[in-house]
Amino acid sequence: MDADWIEHRRPDDGERVGWMYPVGDGFVAIDLLGRPQTDVVDWMRAEETLDDLGLGYLADPYELRLDVGSWLRVRIAEVSPAGIRVKKDEWGDTNATQLFYPVSFPVTADRLRPLSR
Known part of the structure; x- marks a missing residue:
């Protein structure tokens, strides 16, 4: 920021x-x-x-580019100028292990993008 x-x-x-x-x-x-x-x-x-x-738009699904180059479906968990955290979209499974990933602020389209429909 x-x-x-x-x-x-x-x-x-x-x-x-x-x-x-x-x-x-x-x-x-x-x-x-x-x-x-x-x-x-x-x-x-x-x-x-x-x-x-x-x-x-913060509740919409997104895709996170992983270090290996593939894309992972995620949801935004936290947003601030200090950083953004996203979590793997577990499709509402409350028993799933929560996997969070840090994303730098501001986001770039090559790291986090809205899910293609």
């Missing part, structure tokens, strides 16, 4: 939904995974983008 990033929280409940990064006279909206969600836009558009994006 860059020191210039401005935290944005939802007005309804104060939950952080991302940041706005100043660029010239505008801003780039950044989601909680550290991914840009806009090109350079005005302040209002950046806020609207983050508010509209919300948090739902």
Whole structure:
């Protein structure tokens, strides 16, 4: 996370939904995974983008690239600028061993990507 990033929280409940990064006279909206969600836009558009994006994408399935080059289906367990932890998707099996993997922040598409449908 860059020191210039401005935290944005939802007005309804104060939950952080991302940041706005100043660029010239505008801003780039950044989601909680550290991914840009806009090109350079005005302040209002950046806020609207983050508010509209919300948090739902964090519950979606993702794929994690393992060191051996293969991809593993995972779910996001924790997100912060200090790092991201994902866990192997066990399809709701509560008896499964929880396998967590650290992912650096911001994520890169060659390490963590939304699951292809």
